Amino acid sequence: MIALVDCNNFYASCERVFQPKLENKPIVVLSNNDGCVIARSNEAKSLGIKMGAPAFKMKSIFDHHNVHVFSSNFALYGDLSNRVMQILSNEAPGIEIYSIDEAFLDVKGITKPFKFSTELRKKVGQWTGIPVSIGIAPTKTLAKVANHIAKKHSKEGVFFMKKPSTINQVLKNFSVNELWGIGRKYSEFLSQRGYQTAYDLVNANESWIKNNMTIHGLRMIKELKGISCLPLEYETQRKKNICTSRSFGMDVKKHSELEEAVASYASTCAMKLRKEKSLTSSILVFIKTNSFKDLNSQYNACQKVILDVPSNDSMEITKQALIALERIYKEGFSYKKAGVIVGDIISEESRQLSLFSNQDILKTKNIMSAMDHVNEKMGRNKVRLAAQGFDRKWRLKQEKLSSCYTTRFGDILEVNI
């Protein structure tokens, strides 16, 4: 049996932990640049605020219903996520951390999974302030379904299903488009062909499913039948690509400003690589104008550079990224977004040197680890490349940012008694 633990309205709940007066009040969290709604408390959901809705279109609803609006504070969410995951790891025989707010638990050997889950839920709530829902079932896909029921229709926040009759009953009332693995396109495709409930899908012809929904679809319906096709993954896999990209807080026209942004994203990619003990040998830079604006002023471009020797050195990766930028930059456009994607990632131990390279790898490695060390202690980007700039006008808009209550000494809450 597998338990799926999912934090309820995670980002909104994180904000609420440190502002308990917001209990029962509508909260939304916005994406970077305060652009779209990316998390909503239940109260905000019932006001009809949609996931992904542009904030400026929602403004009148926000004002009218006194919705509490937050810029996203990933330092806070990341830290609270770690705390939740820590508790789950300590309590469960096995865990796969699936996303910032979800984990699959192996509950093998636990004789009373329902009781276990109820207590676990209570403990997480008490220790972190984050409410979670838990669904328990024989496969991952069914655990997702069970979690959905736990969240929507159970008082305890926990739902257990094992008996085929229970599972069938649930699937008969479960809409196809709520299934894990069914997105907008498949949802449309299936409903046009008369598949309404998960139960309809379970009874579909397997080869038809495979032909029309690839192997993913086939695995999904096998999982719904209780046949596990998606094993728990206890080890985190090395990432195959790492991307750092942002929309700008303002239009960016100048090459020099674009350079600062690209240099910053490239250094961040390098830092993420070092954290994973990985190396990249392919660096892709892209720039784009604002696609919501007039068609005639659009320009999107990307350029990839291949390194002779795989690297995670900020200086090298930034240098190459700026060369790529140079090749695609065109004057006269207002740029809205840029990004750097590093790929062809390998482990730090398996670096293939070049016969002709004279890079002093050890020296740069030492510089980078000294830099990471300082930044770890003193705050991100305390030491950075000059190419990353000082003004940084292009930075994010974050007007409603909450404090980093758990990760910055200056932001620790004070309690007056």
Next chain:
DNA sequence: TCTGGGGTCCTAGGACCC
């Protein structure tokens, strides 16, 4: 005025090899 960021996997088609 204003619209996110970061991933994975699969498939078809094209280019190439013998």
Next chain:
DNA sequence: TCTGGGGTCCTAGGACCC
């Protein structure tokens, strides 16, 4: 009249996830 069979690798595009 009549043109094989068996592979690999890469990429773009499309689907999905959070």
